[in-house]
Amino acid sequence: MLRRVGAGALLLALSWQAWAADQPAAGAAKAIKNPAAGWDHLWQEVLIDITVIGVIFALVMTYFLIRYRRKPGDPATGNAPKLSPAAAVAWVVIPVFVFLSDDLYVAANGWALWNVFRDVPADRMEVQLESGMYSWDYTYPNGVKAQNELRVPAGKAVMLRMTSRDTLHSHWIPDFRVKEDSMPGRITYLWFLPEKPGEHIITCGAYCGVMHSYMAGKVIVLPADEFKAWLDQQAAQQGMPGKTA
Ligand SMILES: [Cu+2]
Numbered sequence: 577m578l579r580r581v582g583a584g585a586l587l588l589a590l591s592w593q594a595w596a597a598d599q600p601a602a603g604a605a606k607a608i609k610n611p612a613a614g615w616d617h618l619w620q621e622v623l624i625d626i627t628v629i630g631v632i633f634a635l636v637m638t639y640f641l642i643r644y645r646r647k648p649g650d651p652a653t654g655n656a657p658k659l660s661p662a663a664a665v666a667w668v669v670i671p672v673f674v675f676l677s678d679d680l681y682v683a684a685n686g687w688a689l690w691n692v693f694r695d696v697p698a699d700r701m702e703v704q705l706e707s708g709m710y711s712w713d714y715t716y717p718n719g720v721k722a723q724n725e726l727r728v729p730a731g732k733a734v735m736l737r738m739t740s741r742d743t744l745h746s747h748w749i750p751d752f753r754v755k756e757d758s759m760p761g762r763i764t765y766l767w768f769l770p771e772k773p774g775e776h777i778i779t780c781g782a783y784c785g786v787m788h789s790y791m792a793g794k795v796i797v798l799p800a801d802e803f804k805a806w807l808d809q810q811a812a813q814q815g816m817p818g819k820t821a
Pocket of ligand 1: 791
């Protein structure tokens with residue numbers, strides 16, 4: 577009995593230690609400007625937690641298998657001592673507490689990060705997106721239109737205000753860890769922070785029809801001055817001279 581309570585206490589102590597060790601990270605979550613790294617951090621945390629808990633439980637189980645195994649020819653072995661009602665309750669409540677407290681802790685961190693993700697920075701560029709079978713159609717603040725290629729300036733938060741002209745699509749940019757549905761009759765949004773020039777895949781994350789898999793595009797992140805030059809040139813080309821973003 578004592579040994580069992582000891583094992584339970586060990587689990588509890590380890591989970592408490594893991595929780596305490598995570599505290600600075602939870603405080604730092606407030607300072608995160610770009611939620612993308614936060615999602616990665618949270619995912620690693622989930623992997624570490626389930627690994628640690630899994631290993632602890634496997635060790636305890638292996639110990640019990642060996643400790644209470646039946647030895648051939650010895651009828652006194654193979655039977656675990658009967659648990660008292662209090663010990664039986666403890667064996668249920670303590671592991672449940674360990675699992676649930678970690679679960680709730682990770683969920684709370686996810687909730688905090690979700691709020692950062694839904695809170696769009698005031699200093700941003702807004703682009704309208706209309707999705708449809710099978711393209712992504714963007715409109716910049718100055719009226720410039722682009723299809724399937726979303727050019728954005730590096731270092732500036734970009735918000736997409738999205739709707740759909742036909743059915744449900746989901747605008748997904750895996751590199752920026754953002755995905756949000758676009759649907760007819762509703763405006764949804766997402767934002768991301770492209771930190772440096774480069775190219776990133778856009779794909780549709782909701783099955784929307786037979787050509788769903790063709791619904792690919794890319795985010796092209798340009799240095800700020802190159803982006804401005806491109807936007808001005810597009811404005812002239814598309815017949816809206818003098819207008820800039
Ligand atoms: Cu689609």
